[in-house]
Amino acid sequence: xxxxxxxxxxxxxxxxxxxxxxxxxxxELINGRLIVPSPTALHQDSVSACCSRFESTxxxxxx
Numbered sequence: 001x002x003x004x005x006x007x008x009x010x011x012x013x014x015x016x017x018x019x020x021x022x023x024x025x026x027x028e029l030i031n032g033r034l035i036v037p038s039p040t041a042l043h044q045d046s047v048s049a050c051c052s053r054f055e056s057t058x059x060x061x062x063x
Contacts, residue, residue: 007034 008020012032021027028035039047 007036010034 008017010017013029013034014032015029017034018027018029026037028037
């Protein structure tokens with residue numbers, strides 16, 4: 001797991017400001033606001049439950 005990047009403080013972002021961001025960072029610029037999505041605990045729990053189900057199903061149904 002990697003640490004969240006420290007982003008520069010800005011009240012309003014422009015397209016020109018995006019050059020200051022890490023290239024591998026998923027983001028959106030909406031009306032001057034920088035939106036950086038992060039998974040919620042519910043999302044992480046849901047993904048974990050799905051992976052566990054897939055794994056148990058795959059183990060039972062090996063060809």
